Amino acid sequence: MTIRMDTTVGVTPLDTLSNGFTGKAIDRVDGPLKVQGKVAYAAEHGGVGAVAYAFPVLATIARGRILGIDTTAAKHAPGVIEVMTAKNVPHQDTTSDDAIPQLTGTSVKHFGQPVALVIARSYEQARHAASLVRPEYDAQAGRFDLATQRETARKPKDLSFAKADTKKGDFDAAYAAAPHQLDVVYTTPFQFHAAMEPHATIAHWEGDKLTVQTSNQMPSPGRKALAATFGLAPEKVRLLSAYIGGGFGSKLDVQPDAVLAALAAKATGQTVKLVLTRQQLFHVVGHRTNTIQRVRLGTDADGRILAEAHEAWSGNEPGNDEFEPTVLGTRSRYAGDHRLNTHRQVDLDLPPAISMRAPGEAVGLLALEGAMDELAVRLNIDPVELRIRNEPTVDPELGVPFSSRKVVECMREGAQRFGWDKRVGRPAQVRDGRWLVGIGMSSAVRGNMLQVSKANVCLDATGQLTARMAMTDIGTGSYTIFTQIAADLLGLPMERVTILLGDSDFPETPGSGGSFGAASAGSGLYDACMQLRTKLCHSAGIDPDRARFEDGHVTDGEKRVSYTALAASHDVVADGGVEPGSNNTNYNQNTYGAFFAEVGVDRDTGEIRLRRMLGVFAAGRILNPKTARSQALGGMIFGVGSALSEEMVLDPRYGAFVNHDLAEYHIPVNADIGPMEAIFLPELDDKANPLKIKGLGEVGISGAGACIANAVYNACGVRIRDYPLTLDKVLAGMT
DSSP states (O other), X not given: OOEEEOSOOOOXXXXXXXXXXXXXXXXXXXXHHHHTTOOOOGGGSOOXXXXXXXXXXXXXXXXXXXEEEEOHHHHTSTTEEEEEOTTTOOOOOSSOTTOOOOSOSSEEOSTTOEEEEEEESSHHHHHHHHTTOEEEEEEOOOOOOTTTTGGGOBOOOOXXXXXXXXXXXXXXXXXXXXXXXXXXXEEXXXXXXXXXXXXXXXXXXXXXXXXXXXXXXXXXXXXXXHHHHHTOOGGGEEEEOSOOSOOTTTTSSOOHHHHHHHHHHHXXXXXXXXXXXXXXXXXXXXBBOOEEEEEEEEEOTTOOEEEEEEEEEEEEOTTOOOOOOTTTTHHHHSOOSEEEEEEEEEEOSSSOBOOOSSTTHHHHHHHHHHHHHHHHHHHTOOHHHHHHHTOOSSOTTTOOOBSOXXXXXXXXXXXXXXXXXXXXXXXXXXXXXXXXXXXXXXXXXXXXXXXXXXXXXXXXXXXXXXXXXXXOOSSSOHHHHHHHHHHHHHTOOGGGEEEEOSBTTSSXXXXXXXXXXXXXXXXXXXXXXXXXXXXXXHHHTOOTTTOEEETTEEEOSSOEEEHHXXXXXXXXXXXXXXXXOTHHHHSBOEEEEEEEEEEEEETTTOOEEEEEEEEEEEOBSOSOHHHHHHHHHHHHHHHHHHHHTOOBOEETTTTEESOOSTTTXXXXXXXXXXXXXXXEOOOOOTTTOXXXXXXXXXXXXXXXXXXXXXXXXXXXXXXXXXXXXXXXXXXXXXX
């Protein structure tokens, strides 16, 4: 049985719990294992038999052909087992859309593309031998700059969850007639995920069956991609990814490390380990594209939006139609009858642009929420009040109701808690020694998605419940919240529940990404547990409508039967699942929030310091306030980095990112973050999923950077539309 979301969810067991685990700030169940070093990440697993090591050779041109590769010296280096190029690589399917073949052909599409692979008996030997490989290229001029290539932009194909273009009414006429007009251009840079754990894979073949231990957020789709690459049936591939040290989208898809390791294992007949270096990651696994965004707002005299346009340009490798859905949040954020929202794609000879935390909203709201602040200044309206005046009652494009929407409550609660009423609206009026002090705010919206997901639960004779899902935990707390859900539904202590994740042989899930992981996999688990409850009732002869599940027993108040008795002769097993239904189209579903920040700007150097920050969110039922707060704070810190420091710097001569390490790709550290807090408003969304929750892993970054930029303007009067807000840009505006 599978739950299909076609109706409103009624009262569930999670609603009636008076003293359960769900909703409690419970410590991570995997925490003790992690702090004791007992959790193995991808590169830390043992292999089958002797383990060989692979090291890739990466292209040093951005576009052209490989004329030849001299591998003679490398093959004769100590410890080398094999050197693979396009000439001797095992067969791969190059025609399937799902396949991701490596080392095929002579074409070079971007700097850092793998062109050869060395396999040796040790990592050091493989790395040394890789330095001896000598490719010869016919280099061609590359296209790297989004701005200069903008005239070649095209309309990309629609994504599965977002149309490239939408329009309503007559924007041009309404904008021209609007009493007040704002027309601004914002730009955002290339960004990199910078997850703590680098991409790594251990691959092994047994006959025609492939097993990979790899760092991957989505085992079920990952298995299909590897199967397509090697021309295998999906059941011939097993992808294991039980623990992941962060991903932020860089590990959604199977990346070259997994394919290269599998190729090396097939060629040598050995288990092969491949770990990409930090420097290699910046070119091998993809990045967030840079964007150019034009925002136009036309309003009446009271600041109510009459016409709204958000047009975005981004880039990707030639032939790749995946675009950054930059204007997605704009489409439902503010009211207005005349609307134009478009995306345009430019071919760039760079590594692929892929999803990065909150793709679309993370960069799109930097522009939209900055523009709203500019509009508030121009009209002399409080920024919170301006947003409230433009709050829609239904989806402004589609006309459907919202499943739930507390963005106004988030803004009002945040304003009250942060002391917004003490803000001085005129810029550069508040000083603290050499610091100019300012306060800013922005709002947040992030799409709430539900994906097909399945789960299996098994109750054994000892009363232990085990749940299996091909889900992952990328550091977000999946193991913990799933344990809470299952323990509550079956009336078990948490230590009597075991959650097994990260195995593609387990029931299919969408994995961790898009803020759909907890809702989708959690709902599949919910259904499986509910099916198990029904089975237990039937075995015990108890009416399911009267049953209670507590202390390892099922009871109706008169009859009480233990789980150990019910599972004495055989395990009690149940399957469950969830799938999206008409609620996905009949309602607009989003998670919402509001940010408030105070910054200091050094009047002499232009240095920006975050003094304090608050995020207020409405994300449906909060399964675990502790892990939820961690996710929200992490997103906000991500937003601070987007605003102030994160930028991949491109060398236009070679199409290479020059700051390709954590020393020069500047992400926030402890000293950069002042006091920060995240709170959640009470909310249940009965249209979203059986758990009545919403995704919150990405709403914390959506709009957070704009809050910082707006605070900088309030502090010193400098409006910067080119992210990040580095001190040279501040100084240029102050002089």
